[in-house]
Amino acid sequence: MKIIGINASPRGSKSQTKKLVKAVLDGARSQGATVELVDLCRLKMEYCNACGICYERGKCVHKDDLQTLYKKILSADGLVMGSPNYFHSVTAQMKTMIDRMADAVHCQLLTGKYTVNIATSGGPGHYKQVLDYLNEIMLNFGSFITGSTGISAREGVKALANTGAKAFRLGEILANDISKKKTYSKQNIRFKENRKYFQDLVKLNKNEWTNEYKYWDKLNWK
Ligand SMILES: Cc1cc2nc3c(=O)[nH]c(=O)nc-3n(C[C@H](O)[C@H](O)[C@H](O)COP(=O)(O)O)c2cc1C
Numbered sequence: 001m002k003i004i005g006i007n008a009s010p011r012g013s014k015s016q017t018k019k020l021v022k023a024v025l026d027g028a029r030s031q032g033a034t035v036e037l038v039d040l041c042r043l044k045m046e047y048c049n050a051c052g053i054c055y056e057r058g059k060c061v062h063k064d065d066l067q068t069l070y071k072k073i074l075s076a077d078g079l080v081m082g083s084p085n086y087f088h089s090v091t092a093q094m095k096t097m098i099d100r101m102a103d104a105v106h107c108q109l110l111t112g113k114y115t116v117n118i119a120t121s122g123g124p125g126h127y128k129q130v131l132d133y134l135n136e137i138m139l140n141f142g143s144f145i146t147g148s149t150g151i152s153a154r155e156g157v158k159a160l161a162n163t164g165a166k167a168f169r170l171g172e173i174l175a176n177d178i179s180k181k182k183t184y185s186k187q188n189i190r191f192k193e194n195r196k197y198f199q200d201l202v203k204l205n206k207n208e209w210t211n212e213y214k215y216w217d218k219l220n221w222k
Helices: 016-029 053-057 065-075 092-099 102-106 127-140 153-180 185-204 210-218
Strands: 002-007 034-039 078-084 114-121 144-152
Touching (some): 002 016, 002 153, 016 034, 016 078, 016 114, 016 153, 034 065, 053 102, 102 185, 102 210, 114 127, 127 144, 127 185, 144 153, 185 210
Parallel strands (some): 002 034, 002 078, 078 114
16 A cells, blocks of 8 residues: 655754645554655746646656656555645645646546545644645545644644644544545545546547547546
8 A cells, every 4th residue: 555645844853744645644654654745945847838748648748757756656556745835835846746637637537535535724724725625636536535633833842742743643644544445425426426527627628638548538437
């Protein structure tokens, strides 16, 4: 069982987000998972330029660090996504990574995976804006959401310890969800709707999005 944690704070060892992502990974490791923590801000990543080549050929034109990370994401069983709140959203690095995964939405490439989302903020409760965003994005990629947690930096040492413990517990649950192939019925309804929506979209763009058409065709549009 492989779980990748992605920390999108640029603050290295000072980052609260990184500490919480690590806590989730520690919890998962305690249940037997193999874990890896990626500092997204250390990677070289180009912006998506909307060329549509990934839709057509299944490969991005940019040869950068995201190629390797994307492969790791697609081969992982579980993901931990962590970002601070920067102006009511994820950091630019996290957004850049998400934009580069547009084909994962069209083909629902994270189907069968499980995600825990982590966020932090300066303002009280503002981390929830980021959790809502990440929960929505990861569901749209097809991944189950095991859970999410976050904290505001001003909440103090005790609250941070509590959130750290919650993050560790979420890591344990993440590993158990993966090994038991747990399903979340409400999320399954959403996946069914999404698959239909994106299959219809790919059919509409059949002549340009050739790789995506072939992908769904191979799955018999299921
Ligand atoms: C450029 C920038 C924008 C920010 N915007 C917000 C914001 O809109 N709302 C908020 O609550 N905190 C905001 N913050 C504060 C961070 O979310 C907060 O310090 C967070 O805990 C940092 O996480 P880290 O320790 O993992 O780096 C911002 C910080 C920076 C540097």
